[in-house]
Amino acid sequence: MLDHNLDFETARQMHTVLVLHFLEGQKQSEIAQKLNLSHSKVNRLIAQGRKLGMIKIHIETPFQRLMERERELVETTSLSTAVVTPTVSGNADTNLQQVGKAAANLILENVRDGDVIAITGGKAVSATVDHLFADRSFNVTVVPLTGGVQGKFYTDVNHLASRMAERLGGKSMLIHAPLFAESKAQRDMLKEMTTVKEVFDLARGADLALTGIGSIEPSGSSYYDLNPVPEADRKMMVGLGVSAEFLAHLILEKGGLANFELNSRLVALAPSEITGCRNVIGVAAGPQKVQPVQAVLNGNYLNSLIVDESTVNAVLEGMGKSQHVA
Template identity: 75%
Template structure:
Protein backbone atom coordinates (compact mmCIF):
# COMPACT_ATOMS: atom_id res chain seq x y z
CA UNK A 1 0.00 0.00 0.00
CA UNK A 2 2.78 2.43 0.91
CA UNK A 3 4.50 1.61 -2.38
CA UNK A 4 1.36 2.58 -4.34
CA UNK A 5 1.09 5.83 -2.38
CA UNK A 6 4.73 6.48 -3.14
CA UNK A 7 4.12 5.87 -6.88
CA UNK A 8 1.12 8.18 -6.77
CA UNK A 9 3.07 10.94 -5.06
CA UNK A 10 5.90 10.57 -7.59
CA UNK A 11 3.46 10.76 -10.50
CA UNK A 12 1.82 13.83 -9.01
CA UNK A 13 5.21 15.46 -8.51
CA UNK A 14 6.17 14.68 -12.10
CA UNK A 15 2.85 16.12 -13.29
CA UNK A 16 3.38 19.30 -11.27
CA UNK A 17 6.87 19.77 -12.70
CA UNK A 18 5.68 19.12 -16.28
CA UNK A 19 2.84 21.66 -15.97
CA UNK A 20 5.17 24.29 -14.56
CA UNK A 21 7.75 23.66 -17.28
CA UNK A 22 5.66 23.13 -20.43
CA UNK A 23 2.45 25.02 -19.64
CA UNK A 24 3.61 27.87 -17.42
CA UNK A 25 6.99 27.91 -19.22
CA UNK A 26 9.12 28.18 -16.08
CA UNK A 27 12.81 27.43 -16.27
CA UNK A 28 14.07 24.35 -14.43
CA UNK A 29 15.88 26.56 -11.90
CA UNK A 30 12.64 28.46 -11.20
CA UNK A 31 10.74 25.19 -10.68
CA UNK A 32 13.44 23.95 -8.33
CA UNK A 33 13.16 27.11 -6.27
CA UNK A 34 9.35 26.99 -6.15
CA UNK A 35 9.18 23.29 -5.17
CA UNK A 36 12.28 23.31 -2.99
CA UNK A 37 14.04 20.76 -5.20
CA UNK A 38 17.45 20.65 -6.77
CA UNK A 39 17.72 21.55 -10.45
CA UNK A 40 19.08 18.08 -11.22
CA UNK A 41 16.00 16.55 -9.51
CA UNK A 42 13.70 18.68 -11.68
CA UNK A 43 15.62 17.58 -14.76
CA UNK A 44 15.21 13.89 -13.78
CA UNK A 45 11.47 14.33 -13.15
CA UNK A 46 11.01 15.87 -16.60
CA UNK A 47 12.99 13.00 -18.15
CA UNK A 48 10.83 10.47 -16.25
CA UNK A 49 7.68 12.21 -17.45
CA UNK A 50 8.82 11.94 -21.05
CA UNK A 51 9.70 8.27 -20.58
CA UNK A 52 6.28 7.53 -19.05
CA UNK A 53 4.52 9.15 -22.00
CA UNK A 54 3.17 12.05 -19.95
CA UNK A 55 4.47 14.62 -22.45
CA UNK A 56 2.77 14.84 -25.83
CA UNK A 57 3.64 17.60 -28.25
CA UNK A 58 0.80 18.76 -30.50
CA UNK A 59 1.82 21.36 -33.06
CA UNK A 60 -1.12 23.31 -34.46
CA UNK A 61 -0.87 25.88 -37.23
CA UNK A 62 -3.23 28.00 -39.34
CA UNK A 63 -1.37 26.56 -42.32
CA UNK A 64 -2.28 22.94 -41.64
CA UNK A 65 -4.80 23.01 -44.48
CA UNK A 66 -2.03 24.19 -46.82
CA UNK A 67 0.26 21.36 -45.71
CA UNK A 68 -2.59 18.93 -46.39
CA UNK A 69 -3.00 20.32 -49.91
CA UNK A 70 0.74 20.01 -50.49
CA UNK A 71 0.58 16.35 -49.50
CA UNK A 72 -2.43 15.74 -51.77
CA UNK A 73 -0.69 17.34 -54.76
CA UNK A 74 2.51 15.34 -54.25
CA UNK A 75 0.48 12.16 -53.77
CA UNK A 76 -1.45 12.71 -57.00
CA UNK A 77 1.57 13.56 -59.19
CA UNK A 78 5.22 12.71 -59.77
CA UNK A 79 6.33 15.78 -57.79
CA UNK A 80 8.81 15.30 -54.96
CA UNK A 81 7.66 18.43 -53.16
CA UNK A 82 5.11 21.24 -53.19
CA UNK A 83 4.56 24.51 -51.37
CA UNK A 84 1.15 26.20 -51.18
CA UNK A 85 0.52 29.78 -50.06
CA UNK A 86 -2.79 31.47 -49.17
CA UNK A 87 -4.68 33.15 -52.02
CA UNK A 88 -5.40 36.84 -51.49
CA UNK A 89 -8.93 37.16 -52.84
CA UNK A 90 -9.31 39.81 -55.53
CA UNK A 91 -5.59 40.66 -55.52
CA UNK A 92 -3.61 38.49 -57.95
CA UNK A 93 -0.48 40.65 -57.67
CA UNK A 94 -0.29 40.16 -53.89
CA UNK A 95 -0.97 36.44 -54.33
CA UNK A 96 1.90 36.22 -56.83
CA UNK A 97 4.19 38.04 -54.42
CA UNK A 98 3.36 35.51 -51.69
CA UNK A 99 4.07 32.64 -54.07
CA UNK A 100 7.32 34.35 -55.04
CA UNK A 101 8.29 34.72 -51.38
CA UNK A 102 7.63 31.03 -50.74
CA UNK A 103 9.64 30.03 -53.81
CA UNK A 104 12.48 32.32 -52.71
CA UNK A 105 12.56 30.55 -49.33
CA UNK A 106 12.50 27.16 -51.05
CA UNK A 107 15.42 28.24 -53.23
CA UNK A 108 17.42 29.40 -50.20
CA UNK A 109 16.79 26.06 -48.48
CA UNK A 110 17.86 24.17 -51.63
CA UNK A 111 20.87 26.04 -52.97
CA UNK A 112 24.42 25.12 -51.96
CA UNK A 113 27.77 26.83 -52.48
CA UNK A 114 29.17 25.88 -55.87
CA UNK A 115 25.71 25.44 -57.44
CA UNK A 116 24.60 26.67 -60.83
CA UNK A 117 21.07 28.14 -60.82
CA UNK A 118 19.32 28.28 -64.20
CA UNK A 119 16.26 30.50 -64.63
CA UNK A 120 13.66 31.64 -67.12
CA UNK A 121 12.14 35.08 -67.41
CA UNK A 122 8.56 35.89 -66.43
CA UNK A 123 6.48 37.56 -63.74
CA UNK A 124 6.73 34.61 -61.36
CA UNK A 125 10.54 34.50 -61.49
CA UNK A 126 10.61 38.27 -61.05
CA UNK A 127 8.52 37.83 -57.87
CA UNK A 128 11.04 35.27 -56.60
CA UNK A 129 13.98 37.59 -57.23
CA UNK A 130 12.21 40.50 -55.50
CA UNK A 131 11.69 38.39 -52.38
CA UNK A 132 15.19 36.93 -52.03
CA UNK A 133 16.68 37.95 -48.67
CA UNK A 134 19.52 35.54 -47.85
CA UNK A 135 21.31 35.63 -44.50
CA UNK A 136 24.66 35.22 -46.24
CA UNK A 137 26.28 35.30 -49.66
CA UNK A 138 26.37 32.14 -51.76
CA UNK A 139 29.17 31.08 -54.09
CA UNK A 140 26.80 30.39 -56.99
CA UNK A 141 26.44 31.13 -60.70
CA UNK A 142 23.13 32.21 -62.22
CA UNK A 143 22.49 31.51 -65.91
CA UNK A 144 19.51 31.98 -68.27
CA UNK A 145 17.71 28.99 -69.79
CA UNK A 146 16.62 31.06 -72.79
CA UNK A 147 17.75 33.87 -75.01
CA UNK A 148 16.84 37.40 -74.01
CA UNK A 149 13.89 39.66 -74.78
CA UNK A 150 14.18 43.41 -74.40
CA UNK A 151 11.24 45.32 -72.96
CA UNK A 152 9.47 44.74 -69.67
CA UNK A 153 11.89 43.94 -66.85
CA UNK A 154 10.23 40.60 -66.11
CA UNK A 155 10.62 39.40 -69.72
CA UNK A 156 14.37 40.14 -69.73
CA UNK A 157 15.93 36.94 -68.40
CA UNK A 158 19.39 38.52 -68.40
CA UNK A 159 18.13 41.29 -66.11
CA UNK A 160 16.61 38.74 -63.73
CA UNK A 161 19.76 36.57 -63.77
CA UNK A 162 21.86 39.63 -62.89
CA UNK A 163 19.47 40.66 -60.12
CA UNK A 164 19.33 37.17 -58.63
CA UNK A 165 23.11 36.82 -58.67
CA UNK A 166 23.49 40.20 -56.99
CA UNK A 167 21.02 39.33 -54.22
CA UNK A 168 22.66 35.97 -53.58
CA UNK A 169 26.19 37.31 -53.77
CA UNK A 170 27.01 35.15 -56.79
CA UNK A 171 28.01 35.63 -60.41
CA UNK A 172 25.73 35.94 -63.47
CA UNK A 173 26.53 34.64 -66.93
CA UNK A 174 24.32 36.14 -69.62
CA UNK A 175 23.00 35.10 -73.04
CA UNK A 176 23.77 37.65 -75.74
CA UNK A 177 21.26 36.28 -78.20
CA UNK A 178 17.55 36.85 -78.86
CA UNK A 179 14.89 34.41 -77.69
CA UNK A 180 13.56 33.88 -81.22
CA UNK A 181 15.73 33.50 -84.31
CA UNK A 182 14.42 34.33 -87.77
CA UNK A 183 14.92 30.76 -88.99
CA UNK A 184 16.02 27.31 -87.79
CA UNK A 185 19.42 27.79 -89.41
CA UNK A 186 19.89 31.09 -87.61
CA UNK A 187 18.81 29.44 -84.34
CA UNK A 188 21.42 26.72 -84.80
CA UNK A 189 24.09 29.30 -85.62
CA UNK A 190 23.24 31.40 -82.55
CA UNK A 191 23.27 28.38 -80.24
CA UNK A 192 26.70 27.37 -81.55
CA UNK A 193 28.26 30.78 -80.97
CA UNK A 194 31.02 30.34 -78.35
CA UNK A 195 29.54 32.77 -75.81
CA UNK A 196 26.01 31.33 -76.11
CA UNK A 197 27.18 27.73 -76.12
CA UNK A 198 29.22 28.28 -72.95
CA UNK A 199 26.20 29.56 -71.02
CA UNK A 200 23.82 26.88 -72.33
CA UNK A 201 26.35 24.14 -71.55
CA UNK A 202 26.51 25.46 -68.00
CA UNK A 203 22.69 25.62 -67.83
CA UNK A 204 22.51 21.94 -68.88
CA UNK A 205 24.61 21.11 -65.82
CA UNK A 206 22.54 23.30 -63.49
CA UNK A 207 21.92 22.03 -59.97
CA UNK A 208 18.75 24.08 -59.49
CA UNK A 209 16.35 25.38 -62.14
CA UNK A 210 13.67 27.98 -61.43
CA UNK A 211 10.98 28.02 -64.09
CA UNK A 212 7.69 29.87 -64.51
CA UNK A 213 4.63 28.04 -65.82
CA UNK A 214 2.96 30.22 -68.43
CA UNK A 215 -0.52 30.36 -69.92
CA UNK A 216 -1.29 30.65 -73.65
CA UNK A 217 -4.89 31.79 -73.25
CA UNK A 218 -5.34 34.87 -75.50
CA UNK A 219 -5.98 37.05 -72.43
CA UNK A 220 -3.61 37.26 -69.48
CA UNK A 221 -0.65 35.51 -71.07
CA UNK A 222 2.83 36.99 -70.84
CA UNK A 223 3.93 34.61 -73.63
CA UNK A 224 2.60 37.13 -76.13
CA UNK A 225 4.84 39.78 -74.63
CA UNK A 226 7.74 37.74 -75.96
CA UNK A 227 6.77 37.58 -79.63
CA UNK A 228 4.25 38.97 -82.14
CA UNK A 229 1.88 35.99 -82.44
CA UNK A 230 -1.10 36.90 -84.68
CA UNK A 231 -4.50 36.95 -82.98
CA UNK A 232 -5.72 34.17 -85.28
CA UNK A 233 -2.81 31.95 -84.22
CA UNK A 234 -3.48 32.59 -80.55
CA UNK A 235 -6.98 31.16 -80.86
CA UNK A 236 -5.70 28.35 -83.06
CA UNK A 237 -3.13 27.31 -80.44
CA UNK A 238 -5.81 26.88 -77.79
CA UNK A 239 -7.98 24.99 -80.28
CA UNK A 240 -5.18 22.55 -81.16
CA UNK A 241 -4.67 21.63 -77.50
CA UNK A 242 -1.68 23.82 -76.67
CA UNK A 243 -2.01 24.51 -72.95
CA UNK A 244 1.23 25.93 -71.57
CA UNK A 245 4.40 27.85 -72.12
CA UNK A 246 7.41 26.32 -70.40
CA UNK A 247 10.96 27.57 -70.95
CA UNK A 248 9.39 29.57 -73.84
CA UNK A 249 8.28 26.29 -75.49
CA UNK A 250 4.61 25.74 -76.27
CA UNK A 251 3.44 22.53 -74.60
CA UNK A 252 0.35 20.45 -75.38
CA UNK A 253 -2.09 19.13 -72.79
CA UNK A 254 -0.31 15.77 -73.04
CA UNK A 255 2.94 17.35 -71.87
CA UNK A 256 4.68 17.14 -75.26
CA UNK A 257 6.17 19.97 -77.29
CA UNK A 258 3.63 21.43 -79.69
CA UNK A 259 4.13 21.27 -83.44
CA UNK A 260 4.23 25.02 -83.86
CA UNK A 261 6.75 26.88 -85.98
CA UNK A 262 7.92 29.24 -83.23
CA UNK A 263 9.14 26.29 -81.16
CA UNK A 264 11.63 25.45 -83.92
CA UNK A 265 13.15 28.95 -83.81
CA UNK A 266 13.73 29.16 -80.06
CA UNK A 267 17.17 30.02 -78.77
CA UNK A 268 16.61 28.11 -75.55
CA UNK A 269 17.23 24.82 -73.83
CA UNK A 270 14.70 22.09 -74.46
CA UNK A 271 12.77 21.13 -71.26
CA UNK A 272 14.12 17.57 -71.60
CA UNK A 273 17.65 18.93 -71.10
CA UNK A 274 16.88 19.57 -67.43
CA UNK A 275 16.49 15.86 -66.64
CA UNK A 276 19.87 15.73 -64.89
CA UNK A 277 19.12 18.84 -62.80
CA UNK A 278 18.97 18.11 -59.05
CA UNK A 279 15.85 20.23 -58.51
CA UNK A 280 13.51 21.86 -61.02
CA UNK A 281 11.16 24.25 -59.22
CA UNK A 282 8.04 25.50 -61.01
CA UNK A 283 6.22 28.65 -59.91
CA UNK A 284 2.63 29.58 -60.79
CA UNK A 285 -0.29 31.55 -59.37
CA UNK A 286 -3.86 32.12 -60.52
CA UNK A 287 -6.68 29.98 -61.86
CA UNK A 288 -5.60 30.72 -65.44
CA UNK A 289 -2.57 28.53 -64.70
CA UNK A 290 -4.59 25.35 -63.99
CA UNK A 291 -4.38 23.91 -67.54
CA UNK A 292 -0.72 24.97 -67.93
CA UNK A 293 0.18 23.29 -64.63
CA UNK A 294 -1.55 20.06 -65.66
CA UNK A 295 0.26 20.12 -68.99
CA UNK A 296 3.68 20.60 -67.37
CA UNK A 297 2.92 17.90 -64.79
CA UNK A 298 1.93 15.54 -67.62
CA UNK A 299 5.35 16.19 -69.13
CA UNK A 300 7.08 15.33 -65.81
CA UNK A 301 9.16 18.49 -66.15
CA UNK A 302 9.11 19.50 -62.46
CA UNK A 303 10.46 18.17 -59.17
CA UNK A 304 8.73 20.81 -57.01
CA UNK A 305 5.90 23.26 -57.52
CA UNK A 306 5.06 26.47 -55.65
CA UNK A 307 1.53 27.82 -56.11
CA UNK A 308 -1.40 29.39 -54.27
CA UNK A 309 -4.29 27.71 -52.47
CA UNK A 310 -7.04 28.58 -54.96
CA UNK A 311 -4.95 27.30 -57.85
CA UNK A 312 -3.97 24.01 -56.20
CA UNK A 313 -7.61 23.34 -55.26
CA UNK A 314 -8.62 23.85 -58.89
CA UNK A 315 -5.80 21.58 -60.09
CA UNK A 316 -6.79 18.81 -57.66
CA UNK A 317 -10.48 19.12 -58.56
CA UNK A 318 -9.68 18.87 -62.27
CA UNK A 319 -7.51 15.81 -61.66
CA UNK A 320 -10.32 14.18 -59.69
CA UNK A 321 -12.83 14.84 -62.48
CA UNK A 322 -10.44 13.44 -65.08
CA UNK A 323 -10.00 10.30 -63.01
CA UNK A 324 -13.76 9.68 -62.95
CA UNK A 325 -14.08 10.33 -66.70
CA UNK A 326 -11.25 7.89 -67.39
Protein backbone atom coordinates in the same frame (compact mmCIF):
# COMPACT_ATOMS: atom_id res chain seq x y z
CA MET B 1 -3.03 30.45 -28.70
CA LEU B 2 -1.99 30.60 -32.35
CA ASP B 3 -2.02 33.96 -34.09
CA HIS B 4 -3.99 33.42 -37.32
CA ASN B 5 -2.57 36.66 -38.70
CA LEU B 6 0.91 35.15 -38.56
CA ASP B 7 2.80 35.59 -41.82
CA PHE B 8 2.57 32.36 -43.84
CA GLU B 9 6.26 32.07 -44.65
CA THR B 10 7.30 32.75 -41.05
CA ALA B 11 4.77 30.18 -39.80
CA ARG B 12 5.97 27.63 -42.33
CA GLN B 13 9.63 28.17 -41.47
CA MET B 14 8.80 28.04 -37.78
CA HIS B 15 6.89 24.78 -38.27
CA THR B 16 9.86 23.23 -40.12
CA VAL B 17 12.35 24.27 -37.42
CA LEU B 18 10.13 22.97 -34.61
CA VAL B 19 9.64 19.59 -36.31
CA LEU B 20 13.37 19.19 -36.94
CA HIS B 21 14.28 20.19 -33.38
CA PHE B 22 11.56 18.59 -31.25
CA LEU B 23 10.40 15.61 -33.33
CA GLU B 24 13.59 14.69 -35.18
CA GLY B 25 15.96 15.72 -32.40
CA GLN B 26 18.30 17.84 -34.51
CA LYS B 27 20.51 20.42 -32.85
CA GLN B 28 19.97 24.10 -33.58
CA SER B 29 23.35 24.26 -35.32
CA GLU B 30 22.37 21.33 -37.56
CA ILE B 31 19.06 23.00 -38.43
CA ALA B 32 20.82 26.27 -39.21
CA GLN B 33 23.14 24.49 -41.63
CA LYS B 34 20.35 22.42 -43.20
CA LEU B 35 18.09 25.42 -43.86
CA ASN B 36 20.81 27.99 -44.53
CA LEU B 37 19.74 30.09 -41.55
CA SER B 38 21.81 31.80 -38.89
CA HIS B 39 21.95 30.09 -35.50
CA SER B 40 20.34 33.15 -33.90
CA LYS B 41 17.38 33.00 -36.32
CA VAL B 42 16.78 29.31 -35.52
CA ASN B 43 16.83 30.19 -31.83
CA ARG B 44 14.33 33.05 -32.38
CA LEU B 45 11.96 30.81 -34.37
CA ILE B 46 11.96 28.20 -31.59
CA ALA B 47 11.35 30.87 -28.94
CA GLN B 48 8.53 32.40 -30.99
CA GLY B 49 7.02 28.94 -31.53
CA ARG B 50 6.99 28.36 -27.78
CA LYS B 51 5.33 31.74 -27.17
CA LEU B 52 2.62 31.02 -29.75
CA GLY B 53 1.81 27.64 -28.23
CA MET B 54 2.92 25.59 -31.24
CA ILE B 55 4.90 23.12 -29.12
CA LYS B 56 2.47 20.49 -27.89
CA ILE B 57 2.20 16.74 -28.44
CA HIS B 58 2.33 17.57 -32.16
CA ILE B 59 3.36 20.64 -34.14
CA GLU B 60 0.29 22.78 -34.75
CA THR B 61 -0.02 25.26 -37.60
CA PRO B 62 -2.81 27.62 -38.69
CA PHE B 63 -2.18 26.47 -42.27
CA GLN B 64 -2.91 22.75 -41.92
CA ARG B 65 -5.21 22.72 -44.96
CA LEU B 66 -2.34 24.02 -47.10
CA MET B 67 -0.01 21.27 -45.84
CA GLU B 68 -2.69 18.72 -46.76
CA ARG B 69 -2.85 20.12 -50.30
CA GLU B 70 0.93 19.89 -50.51
CA ARG B 71 0.84 16.22 -49.51
CA GLU B 72 -1.92 15.55 -52.03
CA LEU B 73 0.12 17.13 -54.83
CA VAL B 74 3.18 15.06 -53.99
CA GLU B 75 1.15 11.84 -53.71
CA THR B 76 -0.72 12.29 -57.02
CA THR B 77 2.09 13.64 -59.22
CA SER B 78 5.81 13.12 -59.84
CA LEU B 79 6.65 16.09 -57.59
CA SER B 80 8.99 15.56 -54.67
CA THR B 81 8.16 18.92 -53.04
CA ALA B 82 5.14 21.22 -53.13
CA VAL B 83 4.46 24.52 -51.38
CA VAL B 84 0.93 25.94 -51.33
CA THR B 85 0.38 29.55 -50.24
CA PRO B 86 -2.90 31.14 -49.07
CA THR B 87 -5.01 32.79 -51.76
CA VAL B 88 -6.18 36.35 -51.12
CA SER B 89 -9.47 36.72 -52.94
CA GLY B 90 -9.52 39.47 -55.56
CA ASN B 91 -5.87 40.44 -55.15
CA ALA B 92 -3.79 38.83 -57.90
CA ASP B 93 -0.65 40.80 -57.08
CA THR B 94 -0.67 39.77 -53.41
CA ASN B 95 -1.06 36.13 -54.44
CA LEU B 96 1.84 36.46 -56.86
CA GLN B 97 4.05 38.07 -54.21
CA GLN B 98 3.23 35.34 -51.66
CA VAL B 99 4.10 32.63 -54.17
CA GLY B 100 7.31 34.49 -55.04
CA LYS B 101 8.27 34.75 -51.38
CA ALA B 102 7.66 31.03 -50.82
CA ALA B 103 9.75 30.17 -53.90
CA ALA B 104 12.56 32.43 -52.67
CA ASN B 105 12.59 30.68 -49.29
CA LEU B 106 12.65 27.26 -50.97
CA ILE B 107 15.68 28.35 -53.00
CA LEU B 108 17.44 29.68 -49.90
CA GLU B 109 16.83 26.37 -48.13
CA ASN B 110 18.29 24.37 -51.04
CA VAL B 111 21.13 26.48 -52.45
CA ARG B 112 24.71 25.52 -51.66
CA ASP B 113 28.09 27.10 -52.40
CA GLY B 114 29.27 26.10 -55.87
CA ASP B 115 25.75 25.64 -57.26
CA VAL B 116 24.63 26.68 -60.72
CA ILE B 117 21.14 28.22 -60.77
CA ALA B 118 19.32 28.42 -64.12
CA ILE B 119 16.23 30.63 -64.56
CA THR B 120 13.62 31.75 -67.06
CA GLY B 121 11.93 35.12 -67.27
CA GLY B 122 8.37 35.75 -66.12
CA LYS B 123 6.36 37.62 -63.52
CA ALA B 124 6.52 34.82 -60.94
CA VAL B 125 10.29 34.42 -61.37
CA SER B 126 10.68 38.18 -60.99
CA ALA B 127 8.62 38.08 -57.78
CA THR B 128 10.85 35.27 -56.51
CA VAL B 129 14.01 37.28 -57.15
CA ASP B 130 12.45 40.29 -55.40
CA HIS B 131 12.07 38.23 -52.20
CA LEU B 132 15.55 36.72 -52.06
CA PHE B 133 17.08 37.94 -48.79
CA ALA B 134 19.97 35.63 -47.89
CA ASP B 135 21.56 35.60 -44.43
CA ARG B 136 24.94 35.21 -46.11
CA SER B 137 26.56 35.27 -49.54
CA PHE B 138 26.64 32.16 -51.71
CA ASN B 139 29.31 31.32 -54.27
CA VAL B 140 26.83 30.54 -57.05
CA THR B 141 26.58 31.10 -60.79
CA VAL B 142 23.21 32.19 -62.22
CA VAL B 143 22.50 31.53 -65.91
CA PRO B 144 19.49 31.94 -68.23
CA LEU B 145 17.59 28.96 -69.63
CA THR B 146 16.49 30.98 -72.66
CA GLY B 147 17.59 33.73 -74.96
CA GLY B 148 16.68 37.28 -74.06
CA VAL B 149 13.70 39.52 -74.74
CA GLN B 150 14.18 43.20 -73.95
CA GLY B 151 11.28 45.37 -72.94
CA LYS B 152 9.38 44.66 -69.73
CA PHE B 153 11.62 43.96 -66.72
CA TYR B 154 10.11 40.52 -66.09
CA THR B 155 10.70 39.28 -69.66
CA ASP B 156 14.40 40.18 -69.64
CA VAL B 157 15.94 36.95 -68.37
CA ASN B 158 19.46 38.45 -68.40
CA HIS B 159 18.28 41.23 -66.10
CA LEU B 160 16.67 38.70 -63.73
CA ALA B 161 19.78 36.48 -63.74
CA SER B 162 21.97 39.46 -62.86
CA ARG B 163 19.63 40.54 -60.04
CA MET B 164 19.45 37.03 -58.59
CA ALA B 165 23.23 36.70 -58.63
CA GLU B 166 23.58 40.07 -56.92
CA ARG B 167 21.08 39.18 -54.20
CA LEU B 168 22.78 35.85 -53.50
CA GLY B 169 26.30 37.29 -53.64
CA GLY B 170 27.32 35.21 -56.67
CA LYS B 171 27.97 35.90 -60.34
CA SER B 172 25.92 35.65 -63.53
CA MET B 173 26.64 34.56 -67.08
CA LEU B 174 24.31 35.99 -69.71
CA ILE B 175 22.90 34.92 -73.08
CA HIS B 176 23.61 37.46 -75.82
CA ALA B 177 21.08 36.11 -78.28
CA PRO B 178 17.37 36.71 -78.93
CA LEU B 179 14.73 34.29 -77.67
CA PHE B 180 13.26 33.81 -81.15
CA ALA B 181 15.47 33.37 -84.21
CA GLU B 182 14.14 34.15 -87.68
CA SER B 183 14.44 30.51 -88.77
CA LYS B 184 15.36 27.07 -87.44
CA ALA B 185 18.73 27.29 -89.23
CA GLN B 186 19.49 30.60 -87.54
CA ARG B 187 18.39 29.12 -84.20
CA ASP B 188 20.84 26.24 -84.64
CA MET B 189 23.63 28.63 -85.55
CA LEU B 190 22.99 30.86 -82.53
CA LYS B 191 22.92 27.91 -80.11
CA GLU B 192 26.32 26.76 -81.39
CA MET B 193 27.97 30.12 -80.79
CA THR B 194 30.65 29.64 -78.14
CA THR B 195 29.27 32.20 -75.69
CA VAL B 196 25.71 30.84 -75.98
CA LYS B 197 26.73 27.18 -75.90
CA GLU B 198 28.82 27.70 -72.77
CA VAL B 199 25.87 29.15 -70.87
CA PHE B 200 23.42 26.50 -72.06
CA ASP B 201 25.86 23.72 -71.14
CA LEU B 202 25.96 25.08 -67.59
CA ALA B 203 22.15 25.37 -67.53
CA ARG B 204 21.68 21.74 -68.57
CA GLY B 205 23.51 20.57 -65.47
CA ALA B 206 22.21 23.25 -63.10
CA ASP B 207 21.71 22.32 -59.48
CA LEU B 208 18.56 24.45 -59.26
CA ALA B 209 16.34 25.52 -62.16
CA LEU B 210 13.65 28.14 -61.47
CA THR B 211 10.94 28.37 -64.12
CA GLY B 212 7.70 30.20 -64.67
CA ILE B 213 4.64 28.40 -66.03
CA GLY B 214 2.96 30.48 -68.71
CA SER B 215 -0.57 30.69 -70.04
CA ILE B 216 -1.19 31.15 -73.77
CA GLU B 217 -4.92 31.85 -73.80
CA PRO B 218 -5.57 35.15 -71.98
CA SER B 219 -4.78 38.34 -73.87
CA GLY B 220 -2.65 39.44 -70.93
CA SER B 221 -0.44 36.34 -71.09
CA SER B 222 3.25 37.08 -70.71
CA TYR B 223 3.92 34.69 -73.63
CA TYR B 224 2.71 37.43 -75.96
CA ASP B 225 5.16 39.82 -74.34
CA LEU B 226 7.88 37.42 -75.50
CA ASN B 227 6.60 37.17 -79.05
CA PRO B 228 3.58 39.07 -80.43
CA VAL B 229 1.28 36.48 -82.03
CA PRO B 230 -1.63 37.36 -84.36
CA GLU B 231 -5.11 36.64 -83.00
CA ALA B 232 -5.68 33.97 -85.66
CA ASP B 233 -2.55 32.09 -84.57
CA ARG B 234 -3.58 32.30 -80.93
CA LYS B 235 -6.89 30.63 -81.78
CA MET B 236 -5.04 28.03 -83.83
CA MET B 237 -2.77 27.20 -80.91
CA VAL B 238 -5.74 26.67 -78.60
CA GLY B 239 -7.45 24.59 -81.28
CA LEU B 240 -4.37 22.37 -81.55
CA GLY B 241 -4.56 21.65 -77.84
CA VAL B 242 -1.77 23.97 -76.67
CA SER B 243 -2.27 24.61 -72.94
CA ALA B 244 0.94 26.10 -71.57
CA GLU B 245 4.27 27.78 -72.12
CA PHE B 246 7.27 26.25 -70.38
CA LEU B 247 10.85 27.43 -71.06
CA ALA B 248 9.11 29.46 -73.82
CA HIS B 249 8.04 26.18 -75.49
CA LEU B 250 4.38 25.60 -76.31
CA ILE B 251 3.13 22.56 -74.37
CA LEU B 252 0.10 20.38 -75.13
CA GLU B 253 -2.55 19.45 -72.56
CA LYS B 254 -1.03 15.98 -72.00
CA GLY B 255 2.42 17.48 -71.46
CA GLY B 256 4.12 16.92 -74.81
CA LEU B 257 5.74 19.60 -76.97
CA ALA B 258 3.41 21.15 -79.54
CA ASN B 259 4.31 20.68 -83.21
CA PHE B 260 4.14 24.42 -83.77
CA GLU B 261 6.53 26.49 -85.86
CA LEU B 262 7.37 28.90 -83.03
CA ASN B 263 8.96 26.07 -81.03
CA SER B 264 11.45 25.36 -83.82
CA ARG B 265 12.85 28.92 -83.69
CA LEU B 266 13.48 29.10 -79.94
CA VAL B 267 16.95 29.91 -78.67
CA ALA B 268 16.27 28.07 -75.44
CA LEU B 269 16.75 24.72 -73.76
CA ALA B 270 13.93 22.25 -74.30
CA PRO B 271 12.13 20.80 -71.24
CA SER B 272 13.83 17.44 -71.84
CA GLU B 273 17.24 19.11 -71.55
CA ILE B 274 16.86 20.07 -67.88
CA THR B 275 15.89 16.63 -66.57
CA GLY B 276 19.43 16.31 -65.19
CA CYS B 277 19.02 19.32 -62.88
CA ARG B 278 18.97 18.47 -59.17
CA ASN B 279 15.74 20.38 -58.59
CA VAL B 280 13.48 21.95 -61.23
CA ILE B 281 11.22 24.43 -59.43
CA GLY B 282 8.05 25.73 -61.08
CA VAL B 283 6.24 28.78 -59.73
CA ALA B 284 2.76 30.02 -60.69
CA ALA B 285 -0.27 31.86 -59.29
CA GLY B 286 -3.76 32.72 -60.48
CA PRO B 287 -6.76 31.08 -62.15
CA GLN B 288 -5.26 31.54 -65.63
CA LYS B 289 -2.47 29.15 -64.60
CA VAL B 290 -4.70 26.13 -63.82
CA GLN B 291 -4.51 24.47 -67.25
CA PRO B 292 -0.82 25.38 -67.73
CA VAL B 293 0.11 23.83 -64.38
CA GLN B 294 -1.86 20.68 -65.25
CA ALA B 295 -0.04 20.41 -68.59
CA VAL B 296 3.41 20.85 -67.03
CA LEU B 297 2.60 18.29 -64.32
CA ASN B 298 1.37 15.89 -67.02
CA GLY B 299 4.75 16.30 -68.70
CA ASN B 300 6.61 15.45 -65.45
CA TYR B 301 8.85 18.47 -65.99
CA LEU B 302 9.08 19.58 -62.34
CA ASN B 303 10.55 18.33 -59.08
CA SER B 304 9.02 21.15 -57.02
CA LEU B 305 5.97 23.38 -57.44
CA ILE B 306 5.02 26.58 -55.61
CA VAL B 307 1.42 27.66 -56.23
CA ASP B 308 -1.47 29.39 -54.44
CA GLU B 309 -4.34 27.50 -52.79
CA SER B 310 -7.20 28.36 -55.18
CA THR B 311 -5.09 27.43 -58.19
CA VAL B 312 -3.99 24.11 -56.71
CA ASN B 313 -7.57 23.25 -55.72
CA ALA B 314 -8.65 23.68 -59.35
CA VAL B 315 -5.58 21.77 -60.60
CA LEU B 316 -6.28 18.79 -58.34
CA GLU B 317 -9.96 18.81 -59.23
CA GLY B 318 -9.14 18.88 -62.95
CA MET B 319 -6.54 16.12 -62.67
CA GLY B 320 -8.97 13.99 -60.67
CA LYS B 321 -11.59 14.35 -63.37
CA SER B 322 -9.14 13.43 -66.14
CA GLN B 323 -7.97 10.38 -64.22
CA HIS B 324 -11.59 9.35 -63.66
CA VAL B 325 -12.34 9.70 -67.38
CA ALA B 326 -9.23 7.71 -68.26
